[in-house]
Amino acid sequence: MVEITLHPVYSCKNCRNIVALRDDIISKDFVAKSGKGYMFSRGMNMAIGAKEDKQLISGYFSIAPIFCTQCDEEMGWTYIKAFDAPQKYKEGKYVFEMVKLLKEF
């Protein structure tokens, strides 16, 4: 028996590098610079840029941009640290801008 797992994945729109799994989506309600953003519990094949402390709508965070390791496209951000307790669940999570993603099956 061969086990076949078909999980839809998201790839970089530029270069088709696999960057996230649909199973890892936590929220589809994020607002990113370019529009809609999805939050994932993890990202794959991403490089993390320099972090900066920023006041966002939901609180004060230390965030860092995330880049595709294959084509260097900036695809969203990751939360390094949340300064407000109710926002702690976002730490280590990735938000991808939907316009940068391609859904694959």
Ligand SMILES: [Zn+2]
């Ligand atoms: Zn790419």
